[in-house]
Amino acid sequence: MRLSTKAQYAVRAMVSLNLNAGTAPVSLRAISEWEDISLTYLEQLFVKLRRGGIVDSVRGPGGGYVLARDAAQIRVDEIIDSVEESLVPVSCMEANGECACSSDSRCVTHSVWQGLGARIRMFLASMTLADLTAEARQQIKINK
Amino acid sequence: MRLSTKAQYAVRAMVSLNLNAGTAPVSLRAISEWEDISLTYLEQLFVKLRRGGIVDSVRGPGGGYVLARDAAQIRVDEIIDSVEESLVPVSCMEANGECACSSDSRCVTHSVWQGLGARIRMFLASMTLADLTAEARQQIKINK
DNA sequence: AAAATAATTGACAGTTTTAGTCAGGTATGA
DNA sequence: TCATACCTGACTAAAACTGTCAATTATTTT
Numbered sequence: 094m095r096l097s098t099k100a101q102y103a104v105r106a107m108v109s110l111n112l113n114a115g116t117a118p119v120s121l122r123a124i125s126e127w128e129d130i131s132l133t134y135l136e137q138l139f140v141k142l143r144r145g146g147i148v149d150s151v152r153g154p155g156g157g158y159v160l161a162r163d164a165a166q167i168r169v170d171e172i173i174d175s176v177e178e179s180l181v182p183v184s185c186m187e188a189n190g191e192c193a194c195s196s197d198s199r200c201v202t203h204s205v206w207q208g209l210g211a212r213i214r215m216f217l218a219s220m221t222l223a224d225l226t227a228e229a230r231q232q233i234k235i236n237k
Numbered sequence: 238m239r240l241s242t243k244a245q246y247a248v249r250a251m252v253s254l255n256l257n258a259g260t261a262p263v264s265l266r267a268i269s270e271w272e273d274i275s276l277t278y279l280e281q282l283f284v285k286l287r288r289g290g291i292v293d294s295v296r297g298p299g300g301g302y303v304l305a306r307d308a309a310q311i312r313v314d315e316i317i318d319s320v321e322e323s324l325v326p327v328s329c330m331e332a333n334g335e336c337a338c339s340s341d342s343r344c345v346t347h348s349v350w351q352g353l354g355a356r357i358r359m360f361l362a363s364m365t366l367a368d369l370t371a372e373a374r375q376q377i378k379i380n381k
Numbered sequence: 382a383a384a385a386t387a388a389t390t391g392a393c394a395g396t397t398t399t400a401g402t403c404a405g406g407t408a409t410g411a
Numbered sequence: 412t413c414a415t416a417c418c419t420g421a422c423t424a425a426a427a428c429t430g431t432c433a434a435t436t437a438t439t440t441t
Contacts, residue, residue: 094317094322095238095239095323096326097429098430099428105346120386122387133431133432134429134430136388137430140388140390150388150389151438152387152388152389152436152439153388154385154387155387155440169349178238179238179239180238182238182239182240204372208360213238213357216356217349217353228345228348229345275401277402277403280417281401281419283418284417284419294416294417295416296409296415297410297411297414297417298411298414298416299411299415300415300416301416
């Protein structure tokens with residue numbers, strides 16, 4: 094029941110992006126240094142985040158990435174969805190909650206996984222990037 | 238964010254065991270046939286379930302496995318713990334909630350994972366084997 | 382126009398985990 | 412003692428994870 098580092102990195106990178114968002118776009122190189130994540134790996138993640146409508150890219154010198162919309166409108170589950178990490182706990186079950194199993198007893202236990210998946214989704218959908226960023230600012234202030 | 242098949246199989250096998258529990262112990266061979274799970278794989282799982290205090294084994298001819306205590310006293314999270322599937326969503330975090338990370342921003346996102354882990358645990362701890370078995374009986378009745 | 386910057390893409394590879402199988406050994410009841 | 416059933420450890424094929432590398436395209440600055 095592990096969340097992949099891909100998902101963890103994506104969320105961290107997004108917090109970092111928002112923390113350092115000024116008037117100018119933020120380059121992946123900068124995030125790479127701040128967060129100590131491989132630049133090329135970040136590139137992979139941000140391609141997906143862009144396709145997912147989470148960020149917009151700005152090309153050329155001084156370019157980088159900016160939030161596609163307000164941080165308060167970006168939910169954590171959207172970030173994880175974008176990098177293609179399934180939040181459904183079992184493989185045979187689709188995002189809509191349907192299942193293609195034959196065995197009876199198997200589908201009984203499925204109600205458990207289905208309920209679990211719904212809780213996970215609900216929790217991650219209840220948090221926005223703005224929440225996390227505010228928490229991060231608080232944390233940094235304490236550590237000073 | 239997948240639950241391993243190990244955990245899924247363990248829960249299914251426990252439901253099957255409880256469904257078919259009479260006066261005699263239930264053999265793994267029987268569960269293997271009912272649930273279409275490899276016998277040797279089941280053996281691996283039940284060694285751990287026994288060590289986890291979920292089931293007791295009865296050796297010799299006519300032997301098999303029985304519940305170590307009443308089904309209503311066996312929580313789903315205990316079953317999953319027994320087969321050694323971590324319910325904590327990130328690797329650096331221990332079951333106690335502590336984390337050994339250095340980066341500040343990383344630990345900010347950790348509060349998210351920590352909260353998520355707690356929800357998962359809470360949900361799975363709220364369900365007992367008796368609940369699942371009752372649900373299974375209901376399901377079987379409907380399908381008839 | 383040229384150069385520099387930065388995003389974009391696709392192929393590839395090492396490592397780890399998963400999901401089992403296989404070959405035996407050990408304890409128990411009939 | 413013999414069949415049954417549990418117990419153990421080693422082993423393996425396949426998949427997923429976690430990146431790296433090389434090359435390309437687009438944009439802005441000089």
